[in-house]
Amino acid sequence: MTVSKTAxxxxxxxxxxxxxRKDATDGQPEALQLGELSxxxxxxxxxxxxxxxxxFLRCMASLQLTPAQFSVLLLVEKNPGxxxxxxxxxxxxxxxxxxxxxxxxxxxxxCARIRSTNDRRSHILVLTDKGKAVLARAKKLVATKHxxxxxxxxxxxxxxxxxxxxxxxxNEF
Amino acid sequence: MTVSKTAxxxxxxxxxxxxxRKDATDGQPEALQLGELSxxxxxxxxxxxxxxxxxFLRCMASLQLTPAQFSVLLLVEKNPGxxxxxxxxxxxxxxxxxxxxxxxxxxxxxCARIRSTNDRRSHILVLTDKGKAVLARAKKLVATKHxxxxxxxxxxxxxxxxxxxxxxxxNEF
DNA sequence: TATAATTGTTATGGACCATATCAAATATCG
DNA sequence: CGATATTTGATATGGTCCATAACAATTATA
Numbered sequence: 001m002t003v004s005k006t007a008x009x010x011x012x013x014x015x016x017x018x019x020x021r022k023d024a025t026d027g028q029p030e031a032l033q034l035g036e037l038s039x040x041x042x043x044x045x046x047x048x049x050x051x052x053x054x055x056f057l058r059c060m061a062s063l064q065l066t067p068a069q070f071s072v073l074l075l076v077e078k079n080p081g082x083x084x085x086x087x088x089x090x091x092x093x094x095x096x097x098x099x100x101x102x103x104x105x106x107x108x109x110x111c112a113r114i115r116s117t118n119d120r121r122s123h124i125l126v127l128t129d130k131g132k133a134v135l136a137r138a139k140k141l142v143a144t145k146h147x148x149x150x151x152x153x154x155x156x157x158x159x160x161x162x163x164x165x166x167x168x169x170x171n172e173f
Numbered sequence: 174m175t176v177s178k179t180a181x182x183x184x185x186x187x188x189x190x191x192x193x194r195k196d197a198t199d200g201q202p203e204a205l206q207l208g209e210l211s212x213x214x215x216x217x218x219x220x221x222x223x224x225x226x227x228x229f230l231r232c233m234a235s236l237q238l239t240p241a242q243f244s245v246l247l248l249v250e251k252n253p254g255x256x257x258x259x260x261x262x263x264x265x266x267x268x269x270x271x272x273x274x275x276x277x278x279x280x281x282x283x284c285a286r287i288r289s290t291n292d293r294r295s296h297i298l299v300l301t302d303k304g305k306a307v308l309a310r311a312k313k314l315v316a317t318k319h320x321x322x323x324x325x326x327x328x329x330x331x332x333x334x335x336x337x338x339x340x341x342x343x344n345e346f
Numbered sequence: 347t348a349t350a351a352t353t354g355t356t357a358t359g360g361a362c363c364a365t366a367t368c369a370a371a372t373a374t375c376g
Numbered sequence: 377c378g379a380t381a382t383t384t385g386a387t388a389t390g391g392t393c394c395a396t397a398a399c400a401a402t403t404a405t406a
Contacts, residue, residue, distance in 0.1 A: 032263045035251035040315070041323060042225045042240050044336060047265070047343035049218045055346060056215050067215050068362095078208035085384065090205045092220070097363065099386060113385095121371045121384040142213070150214060153345060154338055163217060165327055165335045170220035172326060173228060241393095258353065270394065272355060286354095294353040294402045 052150075059145040063138050068093070069105060070142075073135045076111055076125045083122035084113070110134055225323075232318040236311050241266070242278060243315075246308045249284055249298045256295035257286075283307055 037043050056067050065073070068091075075087055088098035102125075105111045110131035113123035127135065151159050210216050229240050238246075241264075248260055261271035275298075278284045283304035286296035300308065324332050 032248065032252045032255060032259060034263070035247060036312070037244055037247050037251075038340065039336065040244070040247075041320065041332070041336060041339075042222075042229050043244055044339040044343055045218070045222045045225055046240070048339040048346075049215075049222045050265075051343055051346045052215045052218055067219070071210055071213070071216055074208060074210050074213075075205065078210075079205045082205060083384075086205060090207070092223075094364065095385070096365085096387075119372070119384080123385070139209075147214065149346070150342070153341060158338060159214070162335065162338045163212065163214060165331060166214075166217040166221040167211065168326060169323070170217055170224055173221075173224045173322070256353075267395065268354070269356080269396085292353080292403070296354070 055149070056142070056146055059141050060138060063134060063141065065134075065138055068101060070135075070138055072101065072105065073110065073127065073131060073138070077127050077132065077135055080126050081124055083116065083119075083124055085122070087125055105131070228322065229315070229319055232314050233311060236307060236314065238307075238311055241274060243308075243311055245274065245278065246283065246300065246304060246311070250300055250305065250308055253299050254297050256289065256297055258295070260298055278304070 053067055056070075060066075060070065071091055072087065075091060076082070079087070084098055084102065085095055088095050093101070102111070102113065106113060109128050111125055111127050114126060116122045116124045147159075154162065226240055229243075233239075233243065244264055245260065248264060249255070252260070257271055257275065258268055261268050266274070275284070275286065279286060282301050284298055284300050287299060289295045289297045320332075327335065
């Protein structure tokens with residue numbers, strides 16, 4: 001299969017260069033070739049993560065919860081009575097950076113710091129009633145708007161397989 | 174190494190609370206329950222992404238290339254003769270933030286900005302010889318150290334399935 | 347030709363992440 | 377017991393990445 005006879009090497013491959021791209025006279029700007037980039041797991045992983053977070057924020061707009069805040073509420077609900085260091089470290093948040101995050105949640109009356117009676121250095125974390133209520137609504141939003149859309153896109157089985165592989169990477173890589 | 178056998182059992186449920194966790198007398202700090210967090214795709218996705226980037230940086234330590242820098246080199250190699258706006262935007266990098274990134278690569282003589290003769294506003298991007306050589310070595314490192322480890326962890330078929338699903342999310346979500 | 351749009355760039359502010367340091371409280375050990 | 381070390385929450389600070397506004401030079405458009 002001989003492709004073309006005259007214009008074989010004569011320029012106009014998608015990215016030729018400084019002398020001859022005429023978008024003005026021509027048509028579209030000719031999309032770039034991603035090439036090996038689309039095979040790089042790190043690249044695709046990052047882009048997918050950004051999309052998922054973006055969608056998460058949209059779904060949670062009415063509750064004004066970021067992914068990090070949501071994860072804190074979830075973890076405190078599941079582990080009431082733990083202190084800041086424990087909650088922060090299992091989320092991979094450094095203690096200094098956890099302070100402002102908690103200040104925010106506490107100022108919105110979603111969770112509370114309680115001085116521990118055992119160890120008066122530490123602050124025990126608990127959800128307030130409002131925090132529990134907001135979290136319940138957040139869970140519903142995530143399930144119906146966020147995760148549902150992922151299921152729709154990938155299918156239930158694929159979504160679970162994806163979760164399993166990502167967990168493996170997160171834990172064993 | 175005398176193991177005290179008296180305080181073996183403490184009858185504490187994992188998250189009991191402010192009245193009675195005695196790590197001092199007891200054993201381990203009792204790991205927290207992730208609960209629904211481990212089912213949140215966004216959470217697992219983010220953690221996996223961090224792990225993958227971290228490993229990428231380790232593999233590239235000898236070449237001092239970040240994921241972003243590597244992606245720029247890959248894209249410029251595949252699309253020589255494009256300007257900054259085109260390269261940056263297909264990578265999701267805003268033009269202002271792309272300047273410093275390019276300054277870095279250019280100062281290391283990995284790529285070059287060339288004033289276009291068509292449009293003297295734009296800078297055409299090309300890899301230098303050194304840039305091509307470094308990128309070739311980088312590709313080898315990524316293939317043998319980075320992606321190989323992922324294949325080892327997931328298996329070839331699963332790795333490809335993972336890539337496919339992430340691409341779907343990145344593009345269609 | 348006058349006006350609008352584009353390109354690379356600078357300046358700037360916000361969000362997130364990491365380290366050092368501190369006071370208060372507790373643990374450890376002589 | 378008491379001196380020292382460690383832990384906890386907190387502050388200060390710096391780095392990186394991300395986003396917006398603005399600008400000069402250049403090009404496109406009305």
